[in-house]
Amino acid sequence: METAATAAPAAVIVAIDGPSGTGKSSTSKAVAAQLGLSYLDTGAQYRAITWWMVHNGIDLTDPSAIAAVAGKPEIVSGTDPAAPTITVDGTDVAGPIRTTDVTSKVSAVSAVPEVRALITELQRTIARSAEKGIVVEGRDIGTTVLPDADLKIFLTASPEARAARRSGELKGADIKATQEALIKRDAADSSRKTSPLAKADDAVEVDTTELTLQQVIECVVTLVEEKRAAK
Ligand SMILES: Nc1ncnc2c1ncn2[C@@H]1O[C@H](COP(=O)(O)OP(=O)(O)OP(=O)(O)O)[C@@H](O)[C@H]1O
């Protein structure tokens, strides 16, 4: 029989939301890896369906055209934080979903209610099947996808810090243009009718502007461990 001393930690569900470039993916992957949890990048799923729409010539200015085909692609997410994967109909799209073309179009696709309904159901199924628990990152995880998550974090950072971080990733990128693109995408994601980017009332807000990535990871790991201990 398992005693309290030998029992495995209870499964824990962690929701991490926030605007673009605040460190959600880097933090979530590291926290999940450190604590032996699964990891789900929900932005990658919206990017994957957008990639499929572009690839199939769907008119992205027409929400009804997007809605009509939203159920066609099969999107599969691998949830190992050390090697997360994303495929569409069996094709690895981890690279193609990060192009500026997909990035500039994803908000139009993710705003369509039929797309959100399908992807939200997929996300809930993945979260339910994570035996040891999961860190799920996105824009509406704490508010809509997993409102009963054990811990909700909302990451923020100044637009200047976020643009500098992104420009560091994209060699030769212009910081001002990067900042404008981030602000534009956040505005679209925050103003859509269905499940906009928003902080849940019970989320812990962490401003990462002046923190190193390692400090953010340590902060979130501590919060998760506190929740686990209290379960
Ligand atoms: N606290 C931090 N200090 C410095 N750099 C950071 C910090 N957090 C993340 N970064 C860096 O910023 C970049 C963006 O981080 P990340 O991709 O994790 O953000 P994100 O919130 O997931 O963005 P998006 O929503 O656009 O996918 C990465 O290069 C990452 O290494």
Ligand SMILES: Nc1ccn([C@@H]2O[C@H](COP(=O)(O)O)[C@@H](O)[C@H]2O)c(=O)n1
């Ligand atoms: N829960 C979510 C997650 C993402 N989106 C949309 O996907 C876009 C890409 O997200 P990244 O995290 O990969 O940058 C994002 O701009 C949103 O349009 C979403 O709607 N809900």
